[in-house]
Amino acid sequence: MNKEEILIKSGKEYFYSGNDEFSKGRYNSAVVLYFKSLVSFSDLYVLQKTGNTPSSHNERFKITKEKFSEVYNLLDKDFPFYQSSYVQIMGRELAEVIKDDAKTMAEKTKTGL
Amino acid sequence: MMQKLWQKRPKLAYSKDVLDIVQFGSSAEEGKNPNDLDIAVIFNKIPLKEQLNQAQEIKKQLETASEIPIHINSFDLYSLFDNSNFAKENILFYGKSIIYGDDFSKRFALSSKIQIYYSLEKLRKKDKIRFNYMLNGKGGEYGLLIKYAGELLKPGLIEIAPEFENIFVNAIKEFKVEFKIKRVIIA
Numbered sequence: 001m002n003k004e005e006i007l008i009k010s011g012k013e014y015f016y017s018g019n020d021e022f023s024k025g026r027y028n029s030a031v032v033l034y035f036k037s038l039v040s041f042s043d044l045y046v047l048q049k050t051g052n053t054p055s056s057h058n059e060r061f062k063i064t065k066e067k068f069s070e071v072y073n074l075l076d077k078d079f080p081f082y083q084s085s086y087v088q089i090m091g092r093e094l095a096e097v098i099k100d101d102a103k104t105m106a107e108k109t110k111t112g113l
Numbered sequence: 114m115m116q117k118l119w120q121k122r123p124k125l126a127y128s129k130d131v132l133d134i135v136q137f138g139s140s141a142e143e144g145k146n147p148n149d150l151d152i153a154v155i156f157n158k159i160p161l162k163e164q165l166n167q168a169q170e171i172k173k174q175l176e177t178a179s180e181i182p183i184h185i186n187s188f189d190l191y192s193l194f195d196n197s198n199f200a201k202e203n204i205l206f207y208g209k210s211i212i213y214g215d216d217f218s219k220r221f222a223l224s225s226k227i228q229i230y231y232s233l234e235k236l237r238k239k240d241k242i243r244f245n246y247m248l249n250g251k252g253g254e255y256g257l258l259i260k261y262a263g264e265l266l267k268p269g270l271i272e273i274a275p276e277f278e279n280i281f282v283n284a285i286k287e288f289k290v291e292f293k294i295k296r297v298i299i300a
Contacts, residue, residue, distance in 0.1 A: 073169055093161040
């Protein structure tokens with residue numbers, strides 16, 4: 001399996017697992033999983049455009065801020081919720097927002113969900 | 114004293130859905146060295162997706178006016194006061210409005226104050242005098258009360274603005290006196 005295939009597989013897996021948690025009303029878990037899906041598809045996008053993938057959140061933010069501001073905006077907007085998902089109660093509406101963002105990145109990478 | 118973002122009041126573009134943009138946390142307090150700058154954007158009741166998108170645009174503008182990273186949170190009045198929002202006391206009590214350049218609590222016709230109760234009983238006479246100089250000044254030099262617009266309410270009790278808590282507490286600690294702090298909101 002190459003990097004692209006791994007990122008597609010993991011992005012989809014996180015997304016569908018997010019759906020499972022969402023359907024059970026476990027919104028904290030859904031937020032975390034949708035965000036992970038968003039990150040996988042963002043990395044896939046960077047890979048498709050540059051041939052490389054970021055190896056850390058820092059590098060991911062740096063590359064996307066410099067080259068793909070629309071991707072950076074999504075990551076930067078949603079990252080605080082992922083970070084605080086341990087200590088805050090996440091709601092349905094937030095989970096839906098991050099789900100939409102993961103979907104947006106899936107579309108940008110031409111990944112069918 | 115370094116000028117705070119809320120004191121600079123940078124010109125920001127924002128929609129009529131924004132009720133206020135509030136600086137809070139250690140970056141709003143004097144005498145602290147924050148790693149990032151906490152901002153709460155308070156919205157009218159609009160969809161969360163819209164709140165987050167608008168907050169992101171405000172963050173971008175604030176980043177150009179700040180030397181340290183911005184950490185942005187968005188709330189409407191319901192989520193601001195929700196039990197699950199651990200930051201609500203900090204925002205309401207210490208928050209400074211970047212739009213109005215004043216205490217956020219004043220938007221609700223409230224005033225937040227720190228009251229420090231202290232006892233000099235166990236101090237030696239010369240340290241009591243030094244303590245008094247620290248608060249009230251000496252020989253034309255301003256003490257902390259004048260410098261930071263504090264007030265001696267009665268012997269053993271001073272009232273100060275929340276952003277100066279750290280400065281007063283550190284100064285008092287040097288004297289090893291017993292003290293306690295009350296955070297009060299006055300209507």
